[in-house]
Amino acid sequence: MFINDVEQCQWIRQKFETPGVMQFSSEEKRTLLARLVRSMRFEDFLARKWSSEKRFGLEGCEVMIPALKTIIDKSSEMGIENVILGMPHRGRLNVLANVIRKDLEQIFCQFDPKLEAADEGSGDVKYHLGMYHERINRVTNRNITLSLVANPSHLEAVDPVVQGKTKAEQFYRGDAQGKKVMSILVHGDAAFAGQGVVYETFHLSDLPSYTTNGTVHVVVNNQIGFTTDPRMARSSPYPTDVARVVNAPIFHVNADDPEAVIYVCSVAAEWRNTFNKDVVVDLVCYRRRGHNEMDEPMFTQPLMYKQIHRQVPVLKKYADKLIAEGTVTLQEFEEEIAKYDRICEEAYGRSKDKKILHIKHWLDSPWPGFFNVDGEPKSMTCPATGISEDVLTHIGSVASSVPLEDFKIHTGLSRILRGRADMTKNQMVDWALAEYMAFGSLLKEGIHVRLSGQDVERGTFSHRHHVLHDQEVDRRTCVPMNHLWPDQAPYTVCNSSLSEYGVLGFELGYAMASPNALVLWEAQFGDFHNTAQCIIDQFISTGQAKWVRHNGIVLLLPHGMEGMGPEHSSARPERFLQMSNDDSDAYPVFTADFEVSQLYDCNWIVVNCSTPANYFHVLRRQILLPFRKPLIIFTPKSLLRHPEAKSNFDQMVSGTSFQRVIPEDGAAARAPEQVRRLIFCTGKVYYDLVKERNSQGLEQQVAITRLEQISPFPFDLIKQEAEKYPGVELAWCQEEHKNMGYYDYISPRFMTILGRARPIWYVGRDPAAAPATGNRNTHLVSLKKFLDTAFNLQAFEGKTF
Ligand SMILES: Cc1ncc(C[n+]2csc(CCOP(=O)(O)OP(=O)(O)O)c2C)c(N)n1
Numbered sequence: 088m089f090i091n092d093v094e095q096c097q098w099i100r101q102k103f104e105t106p107g108v109m110q111f112s113s114e115e116k117r118t119l120l121a122r123l124v125r126s127m128r129f130e131d132f133l134a135r136k137w138s139s140e141k142r143f144g145l146e147g148c149e150v151m152i153p154a155l156k157t158i159i160d161k162s163s164e165m166g167i168e169n170v171i172l173g174m175p176h177r178g179r180l181n182v183l184a185n186v187i188r189k190d191l192e193q194i195f196c197q198f199d200p201k202l203e204a205a206d207e208g209s210g211d212v213k214y215h216l217g218m219y220h221e222r223i224n225r226v227t228n229r230n231i232t233l234s235l236v237a238n239p240s241h242l243e244a245v246d247p248v249v250q251g252k253t254k255a256e257q258f259y260r261g262d263a264q265g266k267k268v269m270s271i272l273v274h275g276d277a278a279f280a281g282q283g284v285v286y287e288t289f290h291l292s293d294l295p296s297y298t299t300n301g302t303v304h305v306v307v308n309n310q311i312g313f314t315t316d317p318r319m320a321r322s323s324p325y326p327t328d329v330a331r332v333v334n335a336p337i338f339h340v341n342a343d344d345p346e347a348v349i350y351v352c353s354v355a356a357e358w359r360n361t362f363n364k365d366v367v368v369d370l371v372c373y374r375r376r377g378h379n380e381m382d383e384p385m386f387t388q389p390l391m392y393k394q395i396h397r398q399v400p401v402l403k404k405y406a407d408k409l410i411a412e413g414t415v416t417l418q419e420f421e422e423e424i425a426k427y428d429r430i431c432e433e434a435y436g437r438s439k440d441k442k443i444l445h446i447k448h449w450l451d452s453p454w455p456g457f458f459n460v461d462g463e464p465k466s467m468t469c470p471a472t473g474i475s476e477d478v479l480t481h482i483g484s485v486a487s488s489v490p491l492e493d494f495k496i497h498t499g500l501s502r503i504l505r506g507r508a509d510m511t512k513n514q515m516v517d518w519a520l521a522e523y524m525a526f527g528s529l530l531k532e533g534i535h536v537r538l539s540g541q542d543v544e545r546g547t548f549s550h551r552h553h554v555l556h557d558q559e560v561d562r563r564t565c566v567p568m569n570h571l572w573p574d575q576a577p578y579t580v581c582n583s584s585l586s587e588y589g590v591l592g593f594e595l596g597y598a599m600a601s602p603n604a605l606v607l608w609e610a611q612f613g614d615f616h617n618t619a620q621c622i623i624d625q626f627i628s629t630g631q632a633k634w635v636r637h638n639g640i641v642l643l644l645p646h647g648m649e650g651m652g653p654e655h656s657s658a659r660p661e662r663f664l665q666m667s668n669d670d671s672d673a674y675p676v677f678t679a680d681f682e683v684s685q686l687y688d689c690n691w692i693v694v695n696c697s698t699p700a701n702y703f704h705v706l707r708r709q710i711l712l713p714f715r716k717p718l719i720i721f722t723p724k725s726l727l728r729h730p731e732a733k734s735n736f737d738q739m740v741s742g743t744s745f746q747r748v749i750p751e752d753g754a755a756a757r758a759p760e761q762v763r764r765l766i767f768c769t770g771k772v773y774y775d776l777v778k779e780r781n782s783q784g785l786e787q788q789v790a791i792t793r794l795e796q797i798s799p800f801p802f803d804l805i806k807q808e809a810e811k812y813p814g815v816e817l818a819w820c821q822e823e824h825k826n827m828g829y830y831d832y833i834s835p836r837f838m839t840i841l842g843r844a845r846p847i848w849y850v851g852r853d854p855a856a857a858p859a860t861g862n863r864n865t866h867l868v869s870l871k872k873f874l875d876t877a878f879n880l881q882a883f884e885g886k887t888f
Pocket residue numbers: 177240241242274275276277278279307309310374378
């Protein structure tokens with residue numbers, strides 16, 4: 088990296104070029120030796136006890152343990168109280184044991200295949216689990232909280248998650264400069280060079296609402312360090328290429344020289360705490376065994392591994408050095424080894440008495456006070472989400488004003504604000520105002536709200552305008568949402584970098600830190616979420632099942648077929664629904680708490696609201712629920728300005744709540760016996776259907792009912808709706824193509840409700856490869872075609888199902 092700051096260059100020069108800077112007391116050397124003993128003997132112990140188990144040992148880079156401990160000691164000395172770590176497989180168990188200091192017996196339990204899992208969910212392998220531990224740092228005698236964030240196999244995916252959690256912890260502690268909370272990210276050399284999310288994460292470090300004020304990165308670089316023949320070096324492009332893209336200095340150090348390693352690590356920690364910037368420590372080492380312990384590296388790298396096998400382990404080399412110079416005696420060294428081996432043996436003995444495995448002991452972010460002592464929700468009720476008319480009016484008035492004096496906004500914006508004032512006066516809301524009301528009311532209740540994504544401040548569709556810009560003073564801005572009440576919680580709205588994977592991971596991590604915040608990520612258009620698919624698959628959909636941890640992140644995904652082309656149309660509802668875990672075939676028992684227990688059991692909630700009021704309620708419900716689930720919302724584009732897509736205060740005041748289903752309430756509902764067809768739909772197509780029904784004058788014959796919460800499927804309400812119109816033909820109408828959208832999800836669930844006695848006919852676009860056409864005319868023709876079918880009461884006559 089090119090550093091263009093003279094002060095920083097001088098600082099580095101002084102740290103590395105001053106003669107004799109690397110001086111260690113014998114106490115420090117003995118500590119280093121003891122740490123190397125633990126690092127090496129831990130791996131040896133696992134290898135002896137479980138010779139055929141994968142553990143992704145650290146052999147060849149044992150120095151990583153003293154390296155991480157040095158960074159933590161040094162940071163603790165400079166005032167850091169909370170360190171959040173993210174790391175891949177290599178040496179992870181060793182870090183848990185010797186850096187975080189998780190009870191050894193709990194680690195050893197993970198190797199016992201007979202233990203029964205005590206927690207719900209499917210669990211995860213031992214080298215993915217997270218951890219949280221508060222303890223005294225022995226070197227500084229200060230309290231320190233260490234957590235290791237659970238992660239999937241997908242290398243580097245955890246990086247932005249760690250950063251988001253770190254940012255949130257800093258935010259809640261008012262630690263704007265990162266003086267109390269910091270993160271450390273450990274990387275493999277190949278993953279560091281190859282995975283784009285590494286770069287996305289580094290890039291976030293320079294953005295005000297995303298910076299963690301510097302992170303210390305440690306690379307376990309076991310590819311380029313050692314080779315007998317340059318043609319056989321599986322060297323990745325690292326470090327040269329990555330050095331160009333990461334905006335941080337990289338300190339390379341030989342992992343076989345432990346004193347140099349800990350010196351470099353302490354300099355790195357100091358750099359971070361001095362300049363609040365990222366820094367990379369490159370531990371150049373080798374890997375003594377194969378990728379895992381079952382792997383034979385000689386198959387593919389025979390010469391290199393012959394050479395590696397001749398290498399004297401770093402512990403032996405360092406012990407010999409200290410014995411030769413008289414810092415320790417051979418006997419002391421051997422006693423140190425015997426002492427640690429005994430600790431391992433004793434823990435092993437205790438681990439054999441355990442019968443049950445608790446994944447709950449492996450939580451990286453406990454939420455004190457949120458659950459009861461058994462880790463269960465404090466209640467199982469779905470709270471009412473309506474609020475008083477006064478609060479609605481107050482938020483509406485702030486949303487249509489400029490709270491700062493002498494602040495000149497754009498005339499186009501003045502028009503928008505006047506529109507909001509008129510709506511408030513008339514007790515109406517559109518989408519943007521409903522969102523304002525949801526956020527504002529939660530802020531009033533002490534809930535921090537954070538909205539992040541590309542262009543979210545203004546809104547991709549120029550409808551939100553949460554940040555006002557003075558037209559005459561450069562960079563002068565105002566966020567009216569932060570001027571609602573003097574004692575409100577803070578609102579953060581931030582335009583992200585042009586990243587989905589990194590930013591969604593970041594927000595997920597942010598949401599992890601506390602249950603008392605509404606954290607939302609908005610995609611520019613819903614389909615862009617697929618570049619963050621790894622975060623969705625590996626963390627959001629499955630996180631609770633794997634790591635027993637809840638997360639209430641909200642994804643806002645603009646969705647709708649509007650003739651805008653194959654991209655920008657579909658947020659791919661079918662993919663989220665396919666990953667929803669509610670059983671399509673099990674006829675549910677409709678207990679009194681069916682609605683809330685269904686939410687508790689699901690892996691995430693998927694909604695498509697057709698009214699601003701329902702959007703308002705679902706956002707509030709998200710926080711008022713006594714547990715946390717990810718919430719996926721397909722949000723509108725054209726409906727943002729649709730004259731019919733408005734709600735009245737009546738639908739938002741106290742006593743009202745989120746409607747999972749909005750039943751037909753017009754002429755058809757008043758005389759169900761005259762109805763010939765009941766159409767179920769979700770989202771924007773409802774407005775197309777109503778318009779077409781009006782134009783055909785079929786209000787008495789066709790009922791239209793909206794499914795607002797798609798998953799978990801409201802079996803109870805759908806059953807009620809179907810029973811209200813006995814014997815009527817049922818249809819599902821969607822604007823998405825048949826192999827997309829909702830049909831494959833709703834269809835078996837309808838069959839369950841209907842006892843497979845009646846069909847639910849499909850009305851919508853034909854199957855297709857692309858989610859939408861690029862031709863506007865084709866779009867309109869296909870729309871007309873399926874709307875014709877929806878209201879052709881003979882369309883399904885004589886058809887079998
Ligand atoms: C995104 C992703 N792609 C592929 C893999 C499969 N994989 C597991 S470990 C590994 C090699 C990692 O090399 P490196 O980052 O240098 O770490 P090391 O094992 O050498 O410590 C690969 C390719 C993975 N886990 N994640």
